[in-house]
Amino acid sequence: MTVSPPSIRSSTVQLTPLRSKGWHYTWCNKQDTGSRVYNKIDWALGDFLWLQQSGQQQNLHPKPFRFFPNVMEHPNFSNILKQVWTTDESDHPMENAWCKLKKLKLQIKDINRYMASYQQKLGLAREELAIIQDQLQNQMLNQELFNKEKKLVLEIAKWSNITEQALRHKARATWVESGDGNSKYFHA
Structure with missing residues (x-):
């Protein structure tokens, strides 16, 4: 079964599907044998700038104790x-x-x-x-x-x-x- 991301004008927005962890299918109806359905319904998209910024993490101060x-x-x-x-x-x-x-x-x-x-x-x-x-x-x-x-x-x-x-x-x-x-x- 081939699954493609939602249609988006990639030339204007320049979004790309992000890699995901885990199983390819994101939804299952959890039924028993015979009526079980799998589907990929969740897509995460990002552009180059967002991918670049999310990769940078700054840890300037140590974490204070919190209860x-x-x-x-x-x-x-x-x-x-x-x-x-x-x-x-x-x-x-x-x-x-x-x-x-x-x-x-x-x-x-x-x-x-x-x-x-x-x-x-x-x-x-x-x-x-x-x-x-x-x-x-x-x-x-x-x-x-x-x-x-x-x-x-x-x-x-x-x-x-x-x-x-x-x-x-x-x-x-x-x-x-x-x-x-x-x-x-x-x-x-």
Whole structure:
């Protein structure tokens, strides 16, 4: 089956289809044998200038520590929080709170490393899904592969939600740094 990108006047816009990772088909109706349909419906296009700019990444400043809400989903988070918060470092309340937050930050850095593996787990799940879908190209009626595919799709959805949560938090932090309040006034 030959699939071509949407028709665009390439002489005026000069867009080219971008390479994609993974399986060639981007949509499947996830039906069982006999009524399964595969199709490529997603196309990404870019011009030379955009390709050139997206290849350049600037990392001028080290990343500051940020507390992301998905860290609270770690199984050890509540125990670490209780352990740090029950200690008293000073007689002054503000200094005590500052010391507790500093200790908590050190403990959470370890959890952040674990939480960073969510992106790795998402990548691994996507790779496994690509392998299963490659096998499905050769064995299109294999029910066991259908079941594995469904399981991996659910796993990818789970890790994608966690990643989206982290990105949403990062975006809000950027708005706050820029002086935007993410309010009705800002969006109006």
